[in-house]
Amino acid sequence: MAKSHPQPTTQNTINRLRVCLSTHRYLYLFIAQVAGVLILGTFFISLLAIYGTSTVRKEFLDEARIIAATLDHADLSADLGHDKQLSASYQRLSDMLSKTAKADAKIRWSYLMVQQNGKVLFTVDAEPISSPDHVAPFSEYQQAPTALLQTFLSGQEKASKTYTDQWGTWVSAFIPIKDSNGQLLTVLGVDMTASTWSATVAGYCIFGTIIVCLFLFIVIFVNLISWRWRQTNHRIVDLNLTLARELDQRQQAQTLASINEEKYRNLYATMNEGVVLHKLLYDPQDEATDYEIMDANAAFATITGIKISEALGKHASQLYQTTPAPYLDIYANVVKTGIPTHFETEFSPMHKCFKISVFSPAPDYFATIFEDITEHKRAELELRHEKDNLNALFASSPVGLLLMDENLMIVESNQVLDDMLSRDRDNVIHHRAGNGLGCIHSLENVKGCGFSTSCGSCPLRQTLMQVVRDNVPVHRAEIQPTLDIQGIIQQPWLSVSAEPVLINGRKHLIVAIESITDRKQTEKELRDNEQLLNSIIENIPAMIFMKDTKNLQFKLLNKAGEAIFGKSKSAVLGKNDYDFFPRDQADFFTQKDREVLQHKQLVNIPEEPIETPNGTRFLNTKKIPLLGVDGNPEYLLGISTDITAQKNLQDELIRAKANVEAKVEQRTEELNQSQLNLQEALKTAKDETAKITTILDSIGDGVFVLDADRNIILANPVTLELSGFTRKDLLGHPYNHVLQFVDEKTGKDVSEFMDTVFTRGQVAEMGEQTLLIRQDGSKLPVADSAAPLKDLNGAVIGCVVVFRDATKQREIDHMKNEFVATASHQLRTPLTALRWILELLPKPEIGPLNPTQARYVDRLHASTLRLIDIVNDLLNLSRLENGKIDLKLEPINLLEQTTVVINNIRAMAYERGIKVECKAPPGPLPHILADRTHLQAVIQNLIANAVKYSLERGMVEVDLSLVGDRIQFKCRDDGIGIPKTQQKQIFSKFFRADNAIAQTTLGTGLGLAIAKMIIERMGGKIWFHAIVGKGSTFYFELPVARLEFK
Amino acid sequence: MARILITEDEADLRMALRARLEMSGFAVVEATNGQEALDKMKIEKPDLLILDMMMPLMDGMEVIGRMRASDQLKAVPILVLTNYDFGFMKEVAKEGGVVEYILKAGLNLDDIPVKITQILALPDSPPSGLNMSALLDELK
Structure with missing residues (x-):
């Protein structure tokens, strides 16, 4: 039933127009893209050009500035001579300019100029006189560019724009050169030809130009590809449409042809669907009555199970044995209307389901294409069934x-x-x-x-x-x-x-x-109930326990039970009486338990003693069998009351009754006796007070006692004697209103030391130089201490102060010091004479010594020096040990001190070919707090030791560094080191390591002992590392001075 | 040539000092105690006084005090050479206008002419306006 549908012309036109438009749209898009790339590219290149210009200008100016810097100011100020005879200064400047200008190929020309009377005059030119381009000095520069004039005007350097003068087109840098007073001497001009300038700037843009070209190329390429693709696509679509139309027509033609031709068998033989061609049969009234099978394919036989030979030429009603023929109405309708249809059906004679498509290839003919969908249908049905089941389940659940x-x-x-x-x-x-x-x-x-x-x-x-x-x-x-x-x-x-x-x-x-x-809800109520019961059982004051019937093991025990047993629940549950009680007692309990269980009756044990960790307890116990549903005992419940106290009370009551009379009598007697005792005690107490007073009175030191308010509440006669006050003056008064303790040197009140006794509850002592101001105003040297008085809780409720006359002690101390000083003076005086005379002896003025004599004198001198050293060291040591050296701590620059010492020692080091180096971090180190003289002695000692015990041509390295809030001094040598076994003694007095003694006889063995004492007295630390044969490193650290004094 | 007054009770030391100073071309006058030093100074008018501290009759500290009290003598620079190094003495002496306070035992004889030359080269410095009697009180 091919129907040709004429294509409406308008539609066609629109389509063409659309294709046309889309082609144009594509063109516009392409132009827009190219334009966009060009605009953006131009912008990008312009940016690069601006950047390039500024960079080149900057570099140009930098270069000009460098040239300007090479010029000698003296020459600039000097006379340049005149055109015929140029001065040496001119020559030097010209040479320098030409040399520097030649160094860069970009620079064409450089020259110096001055301005006089508003005219610009050339002074020095890089071009030699021989060059035709040479400009004579002081000739006028008539076409001077604006930038140059601005440079003269402002004294600022300037790069010109492109300008043209008689020599060519240029870009120039103008650098003003000023003398030390800021007076403009001259202006340096450096020229670059305009073409060089442009080429250099263009160099910056090349990259950008390449990128833009690349983009442009990409845009064109992409558009070209896309255009080609569209073209092809259009052609394919057109082709497809044509094909489809042709196929349609061919198909219909073929179907028609296949009715008459055997060929269709080949076409349909391989189809899975059954294809049958029928001819509709009519009765005289033109009503369809049946249809005849005209042809069928192999699949028909497979699906229906009917041989093709049996089917051909048969009427449907006959073949399928149904009246009327199956689906006659549907088929007739298809033939009549020419409209194809399809339907699904269950074909009951075959018990199969089919999906049937019907069309009418020619008048009165119709073809059916059918497939077996029985399985599919069954599954569908089952599903429906399942759903029904589900629905049933849902409804009935x-x-x-x-x-x-x-x-x-x-x-x-x-x-x-x-x-x-x-x-x-x-x-x-x-x-x-x-x-x-x-x-x-x-x-x-x-x-x-x-x-x-x-x-x-x-x-x-x-x-x-x-x-x-x-x-x-x-x-x-x-x-x-x-x-x-x-x-x-x-x-x-x-x-x-x-x-x-x-x-x-x-x-x-x-x-x-x-x-x-x-x-x-019920569960919760049950739980609540159980909890309530448990809590009642748990807290009831009587012991409640439960045992199982089999082993009589404890299954439950409450708090009271724990108390009586003296054991925790966990220690009791799961065990039986034998685990807790002696065997005979456990036997007794078990027997009673069995009795209860056997007779299923309550048993009362009015009083049974049990042994517990808390001693013997008496219990009144009731035992009850708990019966299970079967009427047999399941558990044994026991309730015991601790009647120990009750029982003890009863016993006591009985005893008390018996003894009451005897007791009354006894008490009366006791009362009498206690009165006597009281009198005795009072007497003893009086005696005690008297004793203490006697002791205090007979003590040789002054003793007074303060209460918590620092009032004097007790003072012994020595206190009165030493202070000159009467007891009345002292008692009841705050001590510091009466007794004044002051420092011998400063005269300041030192009584606050007693406050520490009160606040810290510790014994405190006064300083060694305390004076007591007596009643008559005279001062008495005293030594004293104060101790706190504490109550039972350890609170300070007072203070005892003991002091004594220290006049004699002070005198002795003074004498001791005097003696040391005098003794040292007495020792040194002959030593000095010895030294000086020995120093005079080798003088030529005294007379010549023969070499042996000279050597002896030298040895004598060395020994004398050593003796002096020992005396000095001993003296220092003795003072340090007695604390008699007053260190004067002040902020000190350690580097400065070290440098002083190193300079002193250098000569001695130089003699032995030893290098002494000092290193310190850059920048100033904070000052340390130390005594200058003694610090210097320590440094001297350490560095001198390092030099002394270094090998020939050795190296001593001193290193200062800041470590936290301390400065560390480090002195390293690569000398003989210190034997490991002797390292512990190195700071001891008079100790010298074996290898040190072998090295030199000099040295007192006191230096390091003194150094250690000094460093420690100054709040520092000294230590060392040493390896025999490799060298030693000595360190000390001293605290940084908190305040920097200027 | 500069004239030096050596005040020293020990004959050996005096001898050595004189020998060394004369080698360097100084004119030397001697005194054996403080009183003698004060007397001789008035006559000899030395350019510099070398002074010991511990001496019989009058010790060095007293000499310093007296010199500072005398208009005639207070300008004479003093170099203390002593073996008496009782800590605060040095401080007191320096406050009393002593230019150098050196322990004899620690001093190489050759250094003395050097020191003297240095001191004489110093510009005249008037002694500090210190109350010497207070200083001396403190010493006692």
Whole structure:
């Protein structure tokens, strides 16, 4: 039934127009792209050009500045001579200019200029006189560019724009050269030809130009490809349309042809669908009555089981044995109208289902193409059946049921569920789980189960998601969601079971929901009851215990029981009497227990003693058998009351009654006796006070006592004697109003030392130079200490001060010091004479010594010096040890001190070929707090040691550094080192290591001992590392002075 | 040539000092104690006084005090050479206008003419306006 549809011309025109337009649109787009790239590119290149110009200008100026810097100012100020005879200064300047200008190929010319009377005059030219380009000095520069004039005017350097003068077109840099007073001497001009300038700037743009060209190329290329592709595409579409039209016509032609030709068998023989050609048969009234099978393919035989030979030429009613022929009406209609149709049917004679397509290839003919869809139908039917089953299940189930898809969308629910949640069916079905059940947290618009994201921990959601994810059923998960049930927020307990099922090949969930709120309520009540009972049992003051009937092991024990047993529950439960009691007692208990169980009767044991960790307790115990459902004892319950106290009381009462009379008598006697004792005690107390007073009075030191308010409450006669005050002056007065203790040197009050006794509760001593101001104003040297008086709780309630006359002691100290000083003077005086005379002896003025004599004198001199050193060291040491050296701590620059010492030692080091180096971090080190003289002695000692014990041509390295809030001094040598075994003694007095003695006889063995004492007295630390044969490193550290004094 | 007055009670030391100073071309006058030194100074008018501290009859500190009290003598520079190094003595002496306070035992004889030359080269410095009697009180 081919119908030709004439193509409307207008449509055609529109199509053509569209193609045309689209081609134009493409052209516009292309032009726009190219224009865009060109505009952006130009912009980009301009930016590069600007950048290039500024960079080249900067470099040019830099270069000119360098040239200017090479010029000698003296020459600039000097006379240049005149054109005929140029001065040496001119020559030097010219040479320098030409040399520097030649160094850069870009620079064409350089020259110097001055301005006089508003005219610019050339002074020095880089071009030699021989050059034709040479400009004579002081000739006028008539075409001077604006930039040059500006430079003269402002004294600022300047790069000119391109300008032209008589020599050519230039870009120039003008650098003003000024003398030290800022007076403009001259201006240096450096020229670059305009073409060089442009080329240099262009160099910066090349890269940009290349990029822009590249972009342009890419745009053109892409558009070309895209245009070609479109062209091809258009052609393919056109081709397809033509093909399709042709195919349509051919197909119809073929179908027609196939009716008459045998060829169609080849075409359809291989088809899976059965194809049958029929001819419709009519009765005289032109009504279709039957149809005849004209042809059929192989598949027809396979599907229907009817041989083709049997079918051909047969009437349908005959072949299929039905009246009328199957689907006659449908087929007749197709033939009549020419409209093809298709339908599905169950063909009962064959018990098969078919999908049949019908069309009429020619008048009165119709072809059917059919396929067997029996299996498919069966599956469909089964599915329907399954659904019916499901529906039946849903309808009949006593529990609430839901069917959900894998997105937890509710597909089906049953009445039980709807009733349970009091929800309309419409509000349940086609809602997600949470929303369908009325969970108050759920939001319909959230993908997934319908819970909001805040419900991540919701157990219902987790349960359902788990089933979907793991494909494993969940049984009776107990969940308590918060639901809106008829407008009331409730939290029913639900038991949820969910099972994954496949429906129509898709995963679904069947969810059974049962309300277990009632059960939960009952459970809770039971639990509460049990808890109540347990708590009663636990807290009842009588011991309650329960044993099992088999082994009589304890199954329950309450708090009171624990108390009586003296053991914790965990130690008792699961054990029996034999574990706690002696065997005979345990036997007795067990016998009683068995009796109770056997007779199923309560037994009362009025009084039984048991041994516990708390001693013997007496218990009144009732034992009761607890019967199980079968009437046999299941447990043995025991209730025991501790009657020990009661029993003791009774015993005591009896004893008391018996003794009451004797007691009364005894008490009376005791009363008399205690009165006597009291008198005795009073007397003793009086004696005690007298004793203490006597002791205090006879003590040789002054003793006084202060109360918590620092009032004097007691003072002995020596106190009165030493201070000159009377007891009346002192007692009851704050001590510092009367007794004044002052420092001998400063005259300041030192009585605050007693405050430390009160505040810290510790013994305190006065300074060594304390004076007591006596009643008559005279001063008495005293030595004293104060100790706190404490009550039972350790609180300070007072203070005892003991002091004595220290006049003699002070005198002795003074004498000692005097003696040391005098002795040292006496020792030194002959030594000095010895030294000086020995220093005179080798003088030529005294007379010549022979070499041996000279050597002897030298040795004598050395020994004398050593003796002097020893005396000095000993003296220092003795003072240090007695604390008699007053160190004057002041901020000191350690580097300065070290340098002084090194300079002193250098001569001695030089003699032995030893290098002494000093290193310190850059920048000033903070000052240290030290005594200058003694610090110098320490440094001297350490560096001298290093030099002394270095090998010939050795190296001594002194290194200062800041370590935290201390400065570290480090002196390293690569000398003989110190033997490991002797390292411990190195700071001892008179100690010298074996290898040191072997090295030199000089040295007192006191230096390091003194150094250590000095450094430690100044709050520092001294130590060393040494390896025999490798060298030693000595360190000391001293604290940084907190305040820097200028 | 500069004239030096050596005040020294020890004959050996006096001898050595004189020998060494004369070698360097100084004119030397001697005194054996403080009183003698004061007397001789008035007559000899030395350019510099070498002074010991511990001496019989009158010690060095007293000499310093007296010199500072005398208009005639207070300008004479003093070089103390002593073996008496009782810590604060040096401080007191320096406050009393002593230019150098040196321990004899620690001093090489050759250094003395050098020191003297240095001191004589110093510009005249008037002694500090210190109350010497207070200083001397403190010493006692």
